[in-house]
Amino acid sequence: MSTEHPARVAGLKSQAAVRAKDKDTWVSLFAVDGIVEDPVGPSFFDPDGKGHRGAEAIAAFWDKAIAQTDSIEFLFDDSFACGSEVAYVGRIRTTMAGQIIDAEGVFTYKVDNDGKILALRAFWETERAMTTLKPA
Template identity: 30%
Template sequence: MSEKIAPATPALTASQASWRCVQARDRAGWLALMADDVVIEDPIGEAVTNPSGHGVRGRAGVGEFFDANIAKNRLTITCEETFPSSSPHEIAHILALHSRFEGGFTSTVRGVFTYQVNDAGLITNMRGYWNMDAMIFGQDGSSDSSNG
C-alpha cells in the first residue's frame, strides 16, 4: 500500500514525525515522540548501532543512539511503501536510508522498518530489518556496492 493512501493512524503519524525529526536533526523533537520504555532495534541483531543485539532501551539510550548515529550525518529517508496493520498502533514501511557524513562518505540501506505506539501515540518499539551486508557505501556522491 502506498504511503499516500495509507489511512491516518497513530502509528503512521508517529513514524512520519520520526522521519521529519531525524532528517531535521531535531533531537528534542525526536525524543518527544518516544515512550519512556521505548526499544529501538536498528537493525535487529548485533550491529555497530545495536552492539548487544537487544536494542537501545529508554529515552536516555535513544538519546545516545541519536547522538552517535543520527546527529553525525545528513540522513534522508525515502518511504517506498507502507503496510498498515489491523491495529492502529502498529505499521511497517519499506524505507531507504541515505546518509552523508562529513568528508563526503555516503551509505545507503533499504529495509523494512516497523513502528509500534502506545495509547498516547508515543513510539514504544521501532525495529529495522536490514544488515550491514546490504549497505551500499560511496564517496563524494558516488555509490558502489563494496562494503568497506
C-alpha cells in the same frame, strides 16, 4: 493508504525530526519504555543486540548514529499499517563525511494508545548496505 493511522503519524514525525536534526523532538516521540533497534540484533551501535530502551539510551543512540551524519533521507516505496504498527519498505540514505550509503530494508514503528512510539525496529543488513557506499 491513510496518513491518519497513529503509527504512520508517529513514523512520519520521527522521520521529520531526524531530517531536521531535532534530537529533543525525536526523543520526545517515544514512550517512557520505548525501544530503538536499528538495526535489529547485534551491530556497531548495539553489540549485545538488545536495543536502546528508554529516553537516556535512545538519546545516546542519537548521539552515536544520527548526530554524526550530514543528512538522512527516507526513501520509502510503500508502507503498511496494521493494528498499532506500520512497516515502511524502502531505503534510508545517509550522507556522512563525503560518503553516501543506502540501507534497504523494512522499518517498523509500534505505538501505544497515546501515539507514543513503543518500538522503532529497522530490518537492514550492514554488509548489504556497505555495497552501496559511494562518494557524495
